[in-house]
Amino acid sequence: LxxxxxxxxxxxxxxxxxxxxxxxxxxxxxxxxxxxxxxxxxxxxxxxxxxxxxxxxxxxxxxxxxxxxxxxxxxxxxxxxxxxxxxMKMRPDEANLLHPNQTTTRVAVENLMIGQLVLVRPGEKIPIDGVIKSGEGAIDQSSVTGESVPADKGPTDLVFAGTINQEAILTIKVTKLANQSTLAKMIRxxxxxxxxxxxxxxxxxxxxxxxxxxxxxxxxxxxxxxxxxxxxxxxxxxxxxxxxxxxxxxxxxxxxxxxxxxxxxxxxxxxxxxxxxxxxxxxxxxxxxxx
Incomplete structure:
Protein backbone atom coordinates (compact mmCIF):
# COMPACT_ATOMS: atom_id res chain seq x y z
CA LEU A 1 0.00 0.00 0.00
CA MET A 88 -23.61 42.83 -29.54
CA LYS A 89 -26.76 40.69 -29.46
CA MET A 90 -28.78 43.70 -28.31
CA ARG A 91 -28.47 45.37 -31.70
CA PRO A 92 -30.46 44.03 -34.68
CA ASP A 93 -28.46 43.04 -37.74
CA GLU A 94 -31.02 44.51 -40.13
CA ALA A 95 -33.34 47.51 -40.28
CA ASN A 96 -36.46 48.52 -42.23
CA LEU A 97 -35.24 51.28 -44.56
CA LEU A 98 -38.17 53.61 -45.37
CA HIS A 99 -38.28 54.94 -48.94
CA PRO A 100 -40.00 58.18 -50.09
CA ASN A 101 -42.87 56.12 -51.54
CA GLN A 102 -43.47 54.70 -48.03
CA THR A 103 -42.25 51.21 -48.93
CA THR A 104 -39.62 49.48 -46.81
CA THR A 105 -36.59 47.36 -47.59
CA ARG A 106 -34.61 45.17 -45.21
CA VAL A 107 -31.00 46.36 -45.18
CA ALA A 108 -27.96 45.66 -43.04
CA VAL A 109 -27.59 48.15 -40.18
CA GLU A 110 -23.97 48.81 -41.24
CA ASN A 111 -25.26 50.11 -44.60
CA LEU A 112 -27.52 52.79 -43.10
CA MET A 113 -26.44 56.35 -43.83
CA ILE A 114 -27.01 59.52 -41.83
CA GLY A 115 -30.28 61.19 -42.84
CA GLN A 116 -32.04 58.01 -43.97
CA LEU A 117 -35.34 56.96 -42.39
CA VAL A 118 -36.03 53.61 -40.74
CA LEU A 119 -39.36 52.17 -39.66
CA VAL A 120 -39.59 50.45 -36.27
CA ARG A 121 -42.72 48.49 -35.38
CA PRO A 122 -44.02 47.72 -31.86
CA GLY A 123 -41.91 45.11 -30.08
CA GLU A 124 -38.91 45.61 -32.35
CA LYS A 125 -35.48 46.76 -31.28
CA ILE A 126 -34.34 50.12 -32.55
CA PRO A 127 -31.44 49.34 -34.92
CA ILE A 128 -29.58 52.65 -34.92
CA ASP A 129 -29.17 55.91 -33.02
CA GLY A 130 -31.48 58.57 -34.35
CA VAL A 131 -34.25 61.09 -33.78
CA ILE A 132 -37.97 60.33 -34.02
CA LYS A 133 -39.64 61.95 -37.04
CA SER A 134 -43.13 60.59 -36.44
CA GLY A 135 -44.87 58.43 -33.87
CA GLU A 136 -45.12 58.45 -30.09
CA GLY A 137 -44.67 55.67 -27.59
CA ALA A 138 -42.74 54.17 -24.72
CA ILE A 139 -39.17 52.99 -25.26
CA ASP A 140 -37.48 50.46 -22.98
CA GLN A 141 -34.01 52.00 -22.58
CA SER A 142 -32.89 49.91 -19.60
CA SER A 143 -30.19 48.14 -21.59
CA VAL A 144 -28.48 51.45 -22.42
CA THR A 145 -29.40 54.00 -19.75
CA GLY A 146 -30.33 51.68 -16.88
CA GLU A 147 -33.75 53.30 -16.46
CA SER A 148 -36.16 50.87 -14.81
CA VAL A 149 -39.25 52.51 -16.34
CA PRO A 150 -39.83 52.87 -20.11
CA ALA A 151 -39.35 56.43 -21.35
CA ASP A 152 -42.08 58.21 -23.32
CA LYS A 153 -40.72 59.37 -26.67
CA GLY A 154 -42.12 61.51 -29.45
CA PRO A 155 -41.02 63.61 -32.44
CA THR A 156 -37.55 65.24 -32.06
CA ASP A 157 -36.62 62.89 -29.18
CA LEU A 158 -33.39 60.90 -29.40
CA VAL A 159 -33.45 57.10 -29.39
CA PHE A 160 -30.61 54.60 -29.09
CA ALA A 161 -29.68 51.40 -30.87
CA GLY A 162 -30.54 48.28 -28.88
CA THR A 163 -33.52 49.81 -27.05
CA ILE A 164 -37.01 48.36 -27.52
CA ASN A 165 -39.99 50.12 -29.08
CA GLN A 166 -42.93 48.93 -26.99
CA GLU A 167 -46.18 50.25 -28.40
CA ALA A 168 -46.04 52.46 -31.49
CA ILE A 169 -44.91 52.57 -35.09
CA LEU A 170 -41.95 54.95 -35.19
CA THR A 171 -40.18 56.61 -38.07
CA ILE A 172 -36.62 57.38 -37.06
CA LYS A 173 -34.07 59.54 -38.84
CA VAL A 174 -30.55 58.15 -38.63
CA THR A 175 -28.17 60.54 -36.85
CA LYS A 176 -25.15 58.26 -36.35
CA LEU A 177 -23.53 55.48 -38.32
CA ALA A 178 -23.69 51.97 -36.86
CA ASN A 179 -20.06 52.07 -35.68
CA GLN A 180 -20.65 55.42 -33.96
CA SER A 181 -23.81 54.55 -32.06
CA THR A 182 -24.04 54.61 -28.28
CA LEU A 183 -24.21 50.81 -28.21
CA ALA A 184 -21.11 50.51 -30.40
CA LYS A 185 -19.26 52.83 -28.02
CA MET A 186 -20.34 50.67 -25.07
CA ILE A 187 -18.95 47.59 -26.80
CA ARG A 188 -15.64 49.35 -27.47
Whole structure:
Protein backbone atom coordinates (compact mmCIF):
# COMPACT_ATOMS: atom_id res chain seq x y z
CA LEU A 1 0.00 0.00 0.00
CA UNK A 2 2.83 2.36 0.84
CA UNK A 3 4.48 1.79 -2.52
CA UNK A 4 1.20 2.34 -4.34
CA UNK A 5 0.57 5.55 -2.40
CA UNK A 6 4.04 6.85 -3.27
CA UNK A 7 3.48 5.98 -6.93
CA UNK A 8 0.15 7.83 -6.99
CA UNK A 9 1.72 10.82 -5.27
CA UNK A 10 4.55 10.88 -7.80
CA UNK A 11 2.12 10.85 -10.72
CA UNK A 12 -0.01 13.58 -9.10
CA UNK A 13 3.03 15.80 -8.52
CA UNK A 14 4.25 15.20 -12.08
CA UNK A 15 0.86 16.17 -13.51
CA UNK A 16 0.80 19.25 -11.28
CA UNK A 17 4.20 20.29 -12.60
CA UNK A 18 3.18 19.75 -16.22
CA UNK A 19 -0.27 21.36 -15.94
CA UNK A 20 0.85 24.28 -13.82
CA UNK A 21 4.27 24.77 -15.33
CA UNK A 22 3.65 24.53 -19.07
CA UNK A 23 1.74 27.84 -19.53
CA UNK A 24 4.16 29.67 -17.24
CA UNK A 25 7.17 28.21 -19.06
CA UNK A 26 5.84 29.26 -22.46
CA UNK A 27 5.17 32.80 -21.20
CA UNK A 28 8.57 32.99 -19.49
CA UNK A 29 10.44 31.87 -22.63
CA UNK A 30 8.63 34.44 -24.75
CA UNK A 31 9.66 37.20 -22.36
CA UNK A 32 13.24 35.91 -22.13
CA UNK A 33 13.50 36.22 -25.92
CA UNK A 34 12.48 39.86 -25.46
CA UNK A 35 15.14 40.28 -22.75
CA UNK A 36 12.49 40.48 -20.02
CA UNK A 37 12.37 38.57 -16.76
CA UNK A 38 8.91 38.20 -15.25
CA UNK A 39 7.14 36.43 -12.43
CA UNK A 40 6.55 33.33 -14.59
CA UNK A 41 10.28 32.67 -14.83
CA UNK A 42 10.70 33.11 -11.10
CA UNK A 43 7.91 30.64 -10.34
CA UNK A 44 9.32 28.00 -12.71
CA UNK A 45 12.82 28.29 -11.26
CA UNK A 46 11.42 28.18 -7.71
CA UNK A 47 9.39 25.03 -8.47
CA UNK A 48 12.38 23.31 -10.09
CA UNK A 49 14.60 24.32 -7.18
CA UNK A 50 12.07 22.87 -4.73
CA UNK A 51 11.99 19.60 -6.67
CA UNK A 52 15.79 19.42 -6.81
CA UNK A 53 16.06 19.46 -3.01
CA UNK A 54 13.32 16.88 -2.53
CA UNK A 55 10.45 19.26 -1.79
CA UNK A 56 8.45 18.14 -4.82
CA UNK A 57 5.15 18.65 -3.03
CA UNK A 58 5.97 22.28 -2.22
CA UNK A 59 6.88 22.96 -5.84
CA UNK A 60 3.67 21.32 -7.04
CA UNK A 61 1.58 23.38 -4.63
CA UNK A 62 3.39 26.53 -5.74
CA UNK A 63 2.65 25.85 -9.42
CA UNK A 64 -0.94 24.83 -8.64
CA UNK A 65 -1.68 28.09 -6.82
CA UNK A 66 0.07 30.09 -9.53
CA UNK A 67 -1.88 28.39 -12.34
CA UNK A 68 -5.12 28.69 -10.34
CA UNK A 69 -4.66 32.45 -10.11
CA UNK A 70 -4.01 32.58 -13.86
CA UNK A 71 -7.11 30.51 -14.53
CA UNK A 72 -9.26 32.83 -12.42
CA UNK A 73 -7.83 35.81 -14.29
CA UNK A 74 -8.68 34.23 -17.65
CA UNK A 75 -12.19 33.44 -16.37
CA UNK A 76 -12.64 37.08 -15.42
CA UNK A 77 -11.50 38.13 -18.89
CA UNK A 78 -13.91 35.59 -20.36
CA UNK A 79 -16.76 37.13 -18.38
CA UNK A 80 -15.92 40.51 -19.87
CA UNK A 81 -15.89 39.01 -23.36
CA UNK A 82 -19.26 37.38 -22.69
CA UNK A 83 -20.57 40.79 -21.66
CA UNK A 84 -19.38 42.15 -25.02
CA UNK A 85 -21.18 39.33 -26.85
CA UNK A 86 -24.36 40.10 -24.89
CA UNK A 87 -24.10 43.75 -25.88
CA MET A 88 -23.61 42.83 -29.54
CA LYS A 89 -26.76 40.69 -29.46
CA MET A 90 -28.78 43.70 -28.31
CA ARG A 91 -28.47 45.37 -31.70
CA PRO A 92 -30.46 44.03 -34.68
CA ASP A 93 -28.46 43.04 -37.74
CA GLU A 94 -31.02 44.51 -40.13
CA ALA A 95 -33.34 47.51 -40.28
CA ASN A 96 -36.46 48.52 -42.23
CA LEU A 97 -35.24 51.28 -44.56
CA LEU A 98 -38.17 53.61 -45.37
CA HIS A 99 -38.28 54.94 -48.94
CA PRO A 100 -40.00 58.18 -50.09
CA ASN A 101 -42.87 56.12 -51.54
CA GLN A 102 -43.47 54.70 -48.03
CA THR A 103 -42.25 51.21 -48.93
CA THR A 104 -39.62 49.48 -46.81
CA THR A 105 -36.59 47.36 -47.59
CA ARG A 106 -34.61 45.17 -45.21
CA VAL A 107 -31.00 46.36 -45.18
CA ALA A 108 -27.96 45.66 -43.04
CA VAL A 109 -27.59 48.15 -40.18
CA GLU A 110 -23.97 48.81 -41.24
CA ASN A 111 -25.26 50.11 -44.60
CA LEU A 112 -27.52 52.79 -43.10
CA MET A 113 -26.44 56.35 -43.83
CA ILE A 114 -27.01 59.52 -41.83
CA GLY A 115 -30.28 61.19 -42.84
CA GLN A 116 -32.04 58.01 -43.97
CA LEU A 117 -35.34 56.96 -42.39
CA VAL A 118 -36.03 53.61 -40.74
CA LEU A 119 -39.36 52.17 -39.66
CA VAL A 120 -39.59 50.45 -36.27
CA ARG A 121 -42.72 48.49 -35.38
CA PRO A 122 -44.02 47.72 -31.86
CA GLY A 123 -41.91 45.11 -30.08
CA GLU A 124 -38.91 45.61 -32.35
CA LYS A 125 -35.48 46.76 -31.28
CA ILE A 126 -34.34 50.12 -32.55
CA PRO A 127 -31.44 49.34 -34.92
CA ILE A 128 -29.58 52.65 -34.92
CA ASP A 129 -29.17 55.91 -33.02
CA GLY A 130 -31.48 58.57 -34.35
CA VAL A 131 -34.25 61.09 -33.78
CA ILE A 132 -37.97 60.33 -34.02
CA LYS A 133 -39.64 61.95 -37.04
CA SER A 134 -43.13 60.59 -36.44
CA GLY A 135 -44.87 58.43 -33.87
CA GLU A 136 -45.12 58.45 -30.09
CA GLY A 137 -44.67 55.67 -27.59
CA ALA A 138 -42.74 54.17 -24.72
CA ILE A 139 -39.17 52.99 -25.26
CA ASP A 140 -37.48 50.46 -22.98
CA GLN A 141 -34.01 52.00 -22.58
CA SER A 142 -32.89 49.91 -19.60
CA SER A 143 -30.19 48.14 -21.59
CA VAL A 144 -28.48 51.45 -22.42
CA THR A 145 -29.40 54.00 -19.75
CA GLY A 146 -30.33 51.68 -16.88
CA GLU A 147 -33.75 53.30 -16.46
CA SER A 148 -36.16 50.87 -14.81
CA VAL A 149 -39.25 52.51 -16.34
CA PRO A 150 -39.83 52.87 -20.11
CA ALA A 151 -39.35 56.43 -21.35
CA ASP A 152 -42.08 58.21 -23.32
CA LYS A 153 -40.72 59.37 -26.67
CA GLY A 154 -42.12 61.51 -29.45
CA PRO A 155 -41.02 63.61 -32.44
CA THR A 156 -37.55 65.24 -32.06
CA ASP A 157 -36.62 62.89 -29.18
CA LEU A 158 -33.39 60.90 -29.40
CA VAL A 159 -33.45 57.10 -29.39
CA PHE A 160 -30.61 54.60 -29.09
CA ALA A 161 -29.68 51.40 -30.87
CA GLY A 162 -30.54 48.28 -28.88
CA THR A 163 -33.52 49.81 -27.05
CA ILE A 164 -37.01 48.36 -27.52
CA ASN A 165 -39.99 50.12 -29.08
CA GLN A 166 -42.93 48.93 -26.99
CA GLU A 167 -46.18 50.25 -28.40
CA ALA A 168 -46.04 52.46 -31.49
CA ILE A 169 -44.91 52.57 -35.09
CA LEU A 170 -41.95 54.95 -35.19
CA THR A 171 -40.18 56.61 -38.07
CA ILE A 172 -36.62 57.38 -37.06
CA LYS A 173 -34.07 59.54 -38.84
CA VAL A 174 -30.55 58.15 -38.63
CA THR A 175 -28.17 60.54 -36.85
CA LYS A 176 -25.15 58.26 -36.35
CA LEU A 177 -23.53 55.48 -38.32
CA ALA A 178 -23.69 51.97 -36.86
CA ASN A 179 -20.06 52.07 -35.68
CA GLN A 180 -20.65 55.42 -33.96
CA SER A 181 -23.81 54.55 -32.06
CA THR A 182 -24.04 54.61 -28.28
CA LEU A 183 -24.21 50.81 -28.21
CA ALA A 184 -21.11 50.51 -30.40
CA LYS A 185 -19.26 52.83 -28.02
CA MET A 186 -20.34 50.67 -25.07
CA ILE A 187 -18.95 47.59 -26.80
CA ARG A 188 -15.64 49.35 -27.47
CA UNK A 189 -15.43 50.53 -23.87
CA UNK A 190 -15.88 47.01 -22.50
CA UNK A 191 -13.37 45.62 -25.00
CA UNK A 192 -10.76 48.29 -24.31
CA UNK A 193 -11.25 48.09 -20.55
CA UNK A 194 -9.04 44.98 -20.38
CA UNK A 195 -6.18 46.84 -22.06
CA UNK A 196 -6.32 49.96 -19.90
CA UNK A 197 -4.28 49.07 -16.84
CA UNK A 198 -4.93 50.72 -13.52
CA UNK A 199 -2.11 52.36 -11.53
CA UNK A 200 -2.05 49.32 -9.24
CA UNK A 201 -1.68 46.97 -12.21
CA UNK A 202 1.11 49.05 -13.73
CA UNK A 203 2.94 49.10 -10.41
CA UNK A 204 2.37 45.36 -10.00
CA UNK A 205 3.97 44.62 -13.38
CA UNK A 206 6.84 47.02 -12.71
CA UNK A 207 7.39 45.51 -9.28
CA UNK A 208 7.18 41.93 -10.55
CA UNK A 209 9.88 42.38 -13.20
CA UNK A 210 12.34 44.06 -10.86
CA UNK A 211 11.60 41.84 -7.90
CA UNK A 212 12.21 38.76 -10.06
CA UNK A 213 15.73 39.97 -10.81
CA UNK A 214 16.28 40.86 -7.15
CA UNK A 215 15.20 37.41 -5.90
CA UNK A 216 17.25 35.52 -8.50
CA UNK A 217 20.38 37.56 -7.78
CA UNK A 218 19.77 37.29 -4.02
CA UNK A 219 19.41 33.50 -4.21
CA UNK A 220 22.66 33.13 -6.19
CA UNK A 221 24.50 35.42 -3.77
CA UNK A 222 23.01 33.47 -0.86
CA UNK A 223 24.28 30.21 -2.35
CA UNK A 224 27.77 31.69 -2.69
CA UNK A 225 27.73 33.01 0.88
CA UNK A 226 26.54 29.66 2.29
CA UNK A 227 29.36 27.87 0.47
CA UNK A 228 31.93 30.40 1.69
CA UNK A 229 30.67 29.85 5.24
CA UNK A 230 31.67 26.22 4.90
CA UNK A 231 28.26 24.63 4.55
CA UNK A 232 28.07 21.42 2.50
CA UNK A 233 27.06 22.06 -1.10
CA UNK A 234 23.78 20.18 -0.69
CA UNK A 235 22.86 22.17 2.43
CA UNK A 236 23.87 25.47 0.82
CA UNK A 237 21.79 24.72 -2.26
CA UNK A 238 18.82 23.71 -0.09
CA UNK A 239 18.95 27.00 1.82
CA UNK A 240 19.27 29.02 -1.40
CA UNK A 241 16.34 27.14 -2.92
CA UNK A 242 14.29 27.76 0.22
CA UNK A 243 15.04 31.47 -0.06
CA UNK A 244 13.97 31.40 -3.70
CA UNK A 245 10.66 29.69 -2.95
CA UNK A 246 9.79 31.78 0.10
CA UNK A 247 10.63 35.07 -1.64
CA UNK A 248 8.43 34.36 -4.69
CA UNK A 249 5.79 37.13 -4.73
CA UNK A 250 3.24 35.40 -6.95
CA UNK A 251 0.30 36.18 -4.67
CA UNK A 252 1.10 39.89 -4.58
CA UNK A 253 1.76 40.26 -8.30
CA UNK A 254 -1.21 38.19 -9.52
CA UNK A 255 -3.82 39.43 -7.06
CA UNK A 256 -4.02 42.95 -8.51
CA UNK A 257 -4.93 42.17 -12.17
CA UNK A 258 -7.18 39.30 -11.07
CA UNK A 259 -9.11 41.57 -8.71
CA UNK A 260 -9.44 44.38 -11.27
CA UNK A 261 -10.60 42.09 -14.09
CA UNK A 262 -13.06 40.32 -11.79
CA UNK A 263 -14.53 43.67 -10.75
CA UNK A 264 -14.83 44.81 -14.39
CA UNK A 265 -16.54 41.55 -15.34
CA UNK A 266 -18.96 41.69 -12.40
CA UNK A 267 -19.83 45.29 -13.21
CA UNK A 268 -20.40 44.47 -16.89
CA UNK A 269 -22.75 41.60 -15.98
CA UNK A 270 -24.84 44.08 -14.00
CA UNK A 271 -24.90 46.69 -16.76
CA UNK A 272 -22.22 48.98 -15.31
CA UNK A 273 -19.36 49.80 -17.67
CA UNK A 274 -16.03 51.16 -16.46
CA UNK A 275 -13.53 52.61 -18.91
CA UNK A 276 -10.70 50.39 -17.70
CA UNK A 277 -9.07 49.62 -14.38
CA UNK A 278 -7.94 53.20 -13.84
CA UNK A 279 -11.55 54.44 -13.87
CA UNK A 280 -12.51 51.62 -11.52
CA UNK A 281 -9.89 52.65 -8.97
CA UNK A 282 -10.86 56.32 -9.30
CA UNK A 283 -14.46 55.34 -8.59
CA UNK A 284 -13.39 54.29 -5.11
CA UNK A 285 -12.46 57.90 -4.35
CA UNK A 286 -15.85 59.35 -5.30
CA UNK A 287 -17.66 60.96 -2.37
CA UNK A 288 -20.70 62.54 -4.06
CA UNK A 289 -22.74 61.57 -7.13
CA UNK A 290 -25.02 64.19 -8.74
CA UNK A 291 -27.97 63.21 -10.95
Missing amino acids: LGTSVWYSGVAFFLAYVAGGTPATISALKNVRLAKLDINLLMIIAALAAASVGAVRDGAILLFLFSLAGTLEKYAMGSTKRAVVAL LVTEAQEQRSPSERFSNWFGQRYTILVLVGSVLGLIVFILLGLPLETAFYKAATLLVVASPCAVVISVPAAVLSALAAAARNGVLFKGGAALEDFGNIKIIAF
